[in-house]
Amino acid sequence: MFLLTEGEECREDLSFLLDRYLQVHRLEQKERALLTELVYGIFRQRAYLDWQINHFSKVPHIQAPIRNILRLGLYQLLFLDKIPSFAAVNTSVELSKETGGIAASRFVNGLLRTVLRREKELPSPDPGDPVSFISARYSHPAWMVRRWVDRWGQDKTADLCRSNNTVPPMTLRVNCLKSDREGLIKQLKEEGATVTLTSVSPVGLTISGVPLRTLPSYQQGRFYVQDEGAQLISNLVDPQPGEKILDACAAPGGKSTHLAELMEGKGQVVATDINPDRMALVRENVKRLQTPGVSGETPEKAMAPERKYDRILVDAPCSALGILRRIPEGKWQKKPEIIQSYAKIQIEILEKTLHHLKIGGRLIYASCSTEPEENEVLAEAFSKAHPELKLEDPSEGLPPAARKYLNEKRYFTTLFNSDRMDRFFAVRWIRTA
Numbered sequence: 001m002f003l004l005t006e007g008e009e010c011r012e013d014l015s016f017l018l019d020r021y022l023q024v025h026r027l028e029q030k031e032r033a034l035l036t037e038l039v040y041g042i043f044r045q046r047a048y049l050d051w052q053i054n055h056f057s058k059v060p061h062i063q064a065p066i067r068n069i070l071r072l073g074l075y076q077l078l079f080l081d082k083i084p085s086f087a088a089v090n091t092s093v094e095l096s097k098e099t100g101g102i103a104a105s106r107f108v109n110g111l112l113r114t115v116l117r118r119e120k121e122l123p124s125p126d127p128g129d130p131v132s133f134i135s136a137r138y139s140h141p142a143w144m145v146r147r148w149v150d151r152w153g154q155d156k157t158a159d160l161c162r163s164n165n166t167v168p169p170m171t172l173r174v175n176c177l178k179s180d181r182e183g184l185i186k187q188l189k190e191e192g193a194t195v196t197l198t199s200v201s202p203v204g205l206t207i208s209g210v211p212l213r214t215l216p217s218y219q220q221g222r223f224y225v226q227d228e229g230a231q232l233i234s235n236l237v238d239p240q241p242g243e244k245i246l247d248a249c250a251a252p253g254g255k256s257t258h259l260a261e262l263m264e265g266k267g268q269v270v271a272t273d274i275n276p277d278r279m280a281l282v283r284e285n286v287k288r289l290q291t292p293g294v295s296g297e298t299p300e301k302a303m304a305p306e307r308k309y310d311r312i313l314v315d316a317p318c319s320a321l322g323i324l325r326r327i328p329e330g331k332w333q334k335k336p337e338i339i340q341s342y343a344k345i346q347i348e349i350l351e352k353t354l355h356h357l358k359i360g361g362r363l364i365y366a367s368c369s370t371e372p373e374e375n376e377v378l379a380e381a382f383s384k385a386h387p388e389l390k391l392e393d394p395s396e397g398l399p400p401a402a403r404k405y406l407n408e409k410r411y412f413t414t415l416f417n418s419d420r421m422d423r424f425f426a427v428r429w430i431r432t433a
Helices: 004-008 014-024 030-045 046-056 064-079 085-117 131-138 142-152 152-162 181-190 230-237 254-262 274-287 339-356 376-385 400-405
Strands: 170-174 194-197 206-210 222-224 244-249 268-271 294-296 309-317 357-367 389-391 424-432
Touching: 004 064, 014 030, 030 064, 046 064, 046 131, 046 230, 064 085, 064 357, 085 131, 131 142, 131 152, 142 152, 170 181, 170 230, 181 194, 181 206, 206 357, 222 254, 230 254, 230 268, 230 309, 230 357, 230 400, 230 424, 244 254, 254 268, 254 274, 254 294, 254 309, 268 309, 274 294, 309 339, 357 376, 376 389
Parallel strands: 244 268, 244 309, 268 294, 309 357
Antiparallel strands: 170 206, 170 222, 194 206, 357 424, 389 424
């Protein structure tokens, strides 16, 4: 219950809250897995659970702690088959008795048992209003659904929302300075993992069945946990041995270390971030991976007037609407005004970093947003404001399987991808003057 409440009220990522909780409460692996499933699942399906609660409830206002108990019970009844129905109901009733007394426990008991009786014929939202229907049935805020329906129509929006409610694969990037794909696969299998190849990234693996941080291969720095789509951004940068690269929004360090690996450890990557606490994560990952040529610096030092770079990556802070399957709490924390707010920040970062790009150098902008204000519209506005930049076709640096994600304008986008990747946008310019 604590995690559900904190996830709503706190601005920290749910993954951080869960990790912190598990550090204090030592649970068995099965218990950890169940807790993770419950917390993430409830945030993924929150609007649908609330729609059912509101439909069956005769109470006009349900207190937040009791609503969370109902969400917990309903999620187990409707989405899990590993917990007996009677156990889910009884646990919820006991929790509500401790929280709100006998009256609350009777209310929770009555509602959950009514749902249980109606389980095979549950009511459904009215499809006559597409925004309300998709918002409730596929559990996304109405403002988000409305934007997407206006842009893509009902079917694509429903597909995107369903995809956001799936559990993403656990994807690794092989540290090619320490291992190759085949060698890491062998080691991971010996450590008890189930491993498969990714379909697009040539250094990616998907893994299941083991707690990653306890693995010797993790502690030895043989891989980095990173979505396959995120891996491709570094390929798109296409760094060359001996170059000097600026990763301007580097935390937590995944792309900085990947860039150094692509240069075979024969270049310099300057990693910086405006958040000093997050820079600690960069240093931690560089140390674990033992990546040569990566230095963490303050923005003031990294972008001192005399500093010039061959390539600059701006993997910008954004609304992150392209990674909602990984941060389901984000659906309920974000507001529509953040899109324009981030777009302003993104332009400011691009303007600032451009001063440090050599003539003939490449500037790469990337985001994990679905929204044009942070993607195509921003790229076109920045191109128009800077005639010294020429849009480049980045296909040569991409793995052949990833080139299908370049559109007719040579923008890279995994928005509606068929490879189970997060949604990214990226564009690459060359400075001609």
